[in-house]
Amino acid sequence: SKLDQVKGLSNDFYKMGALYDQLLFEFEKSVSNYNGFSIERARKRDDLQNKSLVISNALVNLRTSMKYKLIDQLTSFVNLDFVELSILNEEELINYASNMYDLYLICEARLKIQGLKQKDVDAFVSSLTLCALDYPMNKFHIELRKQASLLSMKAYADLNDFFISKLDVSMEAIGVNYPELLFEYNELKDIKPFDFNQVPDAEGSINDGEVHIIKHLAYDRDREFRMVVNGGNAIWGLSNKKDKIENCRPININDRVNILSRWIGDSGNYLMIQSVNASQPISYKVWITES
Secondary structure, eight states: OTGGGSTTHHHHHHHHHHHHHHHHHHHHHHHHOOTTOOHHHHHHHHHHHHHHHHHHHHHHHHHHHOOSSOOHHHHTOOOOOHHHHHHSOHHHHHHHHHHHHHHHHHHHHHHHHHTOOHHHHHHHHHHHHHHHHHHHHHHHHHHHHHHHHHHHHHHHHHHHHHIIIIIHHHHHHHHTTOHHHHHHHHHHHOOOOOOTTSOOSEEEEEOSSSEEEEEEOOOOTTOEEEEEEESSOEEEEEESSSSOOSEEEEEOTTOOEEEEHHHHOSOOSEEEEEESSTTSOEEEEEEEEOO
């Protein structure tokens, strides 16, 4: 081929392939370490987020009403809404809630005067305790995801640097004599983002906490799923059972999930979804790309 006639170019593409494989390897590790995820774990997190909102709203109301003798910690307190809390990882959420509890203790007397009920404080503390007790069991996989994510970013930087400093330069030189090859090369590099406005392969609504089957399809490790949800948080994934999602994934409001079957689990002929909060109606859309 024309490319084979250019000295060293085959080695450049071989090097590119090796860098890409390294990126894919690290990325797959970063998205595969969700072992042990379950609806129970998701609901504990969701409950902590909801209970945290009660306390944070009370702190914000207190800060707004204070005219004098301001408290430094309260002045600098950053209030997060439900969507912002959903973005936090487990460690960050627990730290946020723990710090907020410390602030509550400083402001306890004033908060009680403002109308904060002891039962709401007790419910918040209970929810925080349950999540904190769960955290050590999940920390190992969280750390694996963190490490793999850092290595993924390094692998991406290495690949991007190789394109800019080496392959792009070589292809620009080839383009002088073979402009059609340079055009095709640039077209292949220009990856278009997926259009989430196109017609989905499946969509629906959920208004309970039960497991719902989205689609029954023979497991394919290379099948690609894209999903969005509105109205609340959910877990979804693959299973061979009709009443339980065996290989679970979390998806929160405003998430745009793009994932392969093998990153979810090594089996499962049912694509399923379950709302985290049974009283929170949600809607979902799924796009499926066959391998």
